Amino acid sequence: MTQTYTIKEVAERFDLTISTIHYYDKQGLLPFVAKNEAGYRVFTQSDLNFIHTICCLKNTGMPIKDIRHYITLCMQGTSTIEKRKLLLLAHKEKIARQQQQLRENMQEVDFKIDRYSSVAVKEEVAGEIAFVTQEKKALGLPSPFRQ
Amino acid sequence: MTQTYTIKEVAERFDLTISTIHYYDKQGLLPFVAKNEAGYRVFTQSDLNFIHTICCLKNTGMPIKDIRHYITLCMQGTSTIEKRKLLLLAHKEKIARQQQQLRENMQEVDFKIDRYSSVAVKEEVAGEIAFVTQEKKALGLPSPFRQ
DNA sequence: ATAAACCCTAAACCTAGGTTTATAGCAACG
DNA sequence: CGTTGCTATAAACCTAGGTTTAGGGTTTAT
Numbered sequence: 001m002t003q004t005y006t007i008k009e010v011a012e013r014f015d016l017t018i019s020t021i022h023y024y025d026k027q028g029l030l031p032f033v034a035k036n037e038a039g040y041r042v043f044t045q046s047d048l049n050f051i052h053t054i055c056c057l058k059n060t061g062m063p064i065k066d067i068r069h070y071i072t073l074c075m076q077g078t079s080t081i082e083k084r085k086l087l088l089l090a091h092k093e094k095i096a097r098q099q100q101q102l103r104e105n106m107q108e109v110d111f112k113i114d115r116y117s118s119v120a121v122k123e124e125v126a127g128e129i130a131f132v133t134q135e136k137k138a139l140g141l142p143s144p145f146r147q
Numbered sequence: 148m149t150q151t152y153t154i155k156e157v158a159e160r161f162d163l164t165i166s167t168i169h170y171y172d173k174q175g176l177l178p179f180v181a182k183n184e185a186g187y188r189v190f191t192q193s194d195l196n197f198i199h200t201i202c203c204l205k206n207t208g209m210p211i212k213d214i215r216h217y218i219t220l221c222m223q224g225t226s227t228i229e230k231r232k233l234l235l236l237a238h239k240e241k242i243a244r245q246q247q248q249l250r251e252n253m254q255e256v257d258f259k260i261d262r263y264s265s266v267a268v269k270e271e272v273a274g275e276i277a278f279v280t281q282e283k284k285a286l287g288l289p290s291p292f293r294q
Numbered sequence: 295a296t297a298a299a300c301c302c303t304a305a306a307c308c309t310a311g312g313t314t315t316a317t318a319g320c321a322a323c324g
Numbered sequence: 325c326g327t328t329g330c331t332a333t334a335a336a337c338c339t340a341g342g343t344t345t346a347g348g349g350t351t352t353a354t
Contacts, residue, residue, distance in 0.1 A: 002285045007301070019343055022303085027341090032291035034283060038350055040301055042288060046279040053259070060252045064341075075292055078272050085263035088256055095253050099246070105207045106242050109235055112200070116232035125225050132193040136181060138149045141189060144179035145222055154331070166313055169332085174311090185320055187331055211311075 005043040013048070014055055028068045029054055031075055050074070060095045152190040160195070161202055175215045176201055178222055197221070207242050 011018045024030055025041070032050055033041050043051075050071065057067045070087055073080040118124060133143040158165045171177055172188070179197055180188050190198075197218065204214045217234055220227040265271060280290040 002282055004286060017343080018301085020341090023342060026303095032279070034286075034288035034291070035302095038301080039303090040350080042286065044279075044282050044286065044288075046275075046282055053255075056252045056255045059248055060256070077276060077293055078269050081263055081268055081272055085260060088260050088263065092253070092256050092260065095249055095256065099249055099253070101206055102242055102246055102249070105203045106239070106246070108200075108203045109207070109239050109242065113232060113235050113239065116228055116235065121228055122225050125228055128193075129224060132179070132191075135149055135191050135193055139151060139181075139189065139191065141181035141191075144181070146224055164313080165331085167311090170312060173333095182332095185331080186333090187320080 003045060005048065007041050007043070010043050010048065010051065014051060016055075024054070024064075027064050029064065029071055031071065057091065060091065061098065062091055062094075066091075150192060152195065154188050154190070157190050157195065157198065161198060163202075171201070171211075174211050176211065176218055178218065204238065207238065208245065209238055209241075213238075 005013075007018050007021055010016075011021055021030070021041075025033065030047075030051070033043060033047055036042050054067055054071070057070065058064075062070075066087070070084060073084045073087070115121065115124065129145055133145065136143055152160075154165050154168055157163075158168055163171075168177070168188075172180065177194075177198070180190060180194055183189050201214055201218070204217065205211075209217075213234075217231060220231045220234070262268065262271065276292055280292065283290055
């Protein structure tokens with residue numbers, strides 16, 4: 001017999017809550033999930049494949065309405081293949097920009113950590129405080145430190 | 148004379164809106180920004196340095212309350228250097244996990260794009276649809292395609 | 295056959311991170 | 325000196341992405 005999964009099993013497998021799956025269904029992300037006579041959702045293996053894709057898009061910051069658009073295209077058969085590809089290519093660009101952004105900011109954080117790891121860090125930070133204070137003073141403004 | 152900047156200039160430089168700067172100030176992210184006699188914010192060069200750091204932390208997903216904590220530590224002088232360093236090290240780990248997550252999911256997206264770029268894509272997708280439909284049918288469930 | 299565990303929907307609620315609106319005080323230009 | 329533009333605060337409003345609650349069926353284990 002073909003295996004099926006309950007909503008609880010799916011939630012555990014993808015580290016989602018049952019509520020989140022309900023929410024995704026209501027948002028039109030799970031049109032492929034069927035229900036049994038009792039009205040319970042019945043998840044098949046291919047449903048899990050779709051949900052894996054949904055999580056992948058979600059984890060890379062795609063908004064729910066765009067994921068819905070992608071899934072809707074998938075449900076429309078082979079005629080939408082080119083559209084799906086373009087949608088994913090555009091998303092790939094977005095991911096690449098996120099990666100670039102993270103790389104740049106990671107460098108800044110690393111730079112600060114390095115500074116905080118220097119043997120002369122106390123002197124350096126004290127010097128910075130002195131500079132800021134002097135800059136403010138020259139303008140007749142109060143120092144922001146030790147409030 | 149030491150240069151200063153208006154809120155508008157700061158907003159433009161960091162690609163924020165004036166409202167966002169007001170909001171950040173209200174959230175305690177800008178305790179270092181002084182005001183002139185008229186109550187206008189006066190931004191110095193070192194204020195811009197702090198704001199640069201704030202944007203860097205924000206762009207890597209640090210929540211506002213954590214940024215506020217970091218800034219508060221900065222305002223308390225050299226005694227908090229170790230705490231600041233630990234805070235940034237923890238954040239660096241979070242960035243690294245985000246990078247790992249993006250890398251993995253990017254691979255999946257690439258894999259899908261490759262599939263959609265195959266010469267036999269139409270046959271492959273049709274086969275997938277057939278498989279899903281058969282799997283559902285075996286369970287007495289309807290096919291989700293072409294709704 | 296009944297308690298415990300599980301599933302359903304609908305609707306209210308929540309949080310983060312802003313944005314908008316209303317009202318009013320300065321500033322700079324012609 | 326008035327008009328236009330910039331700035332301020334407070335408070336209401338907004339959006340995304342869920343979460344919680346309420347009320348009610350279903351399934352499973354004892």
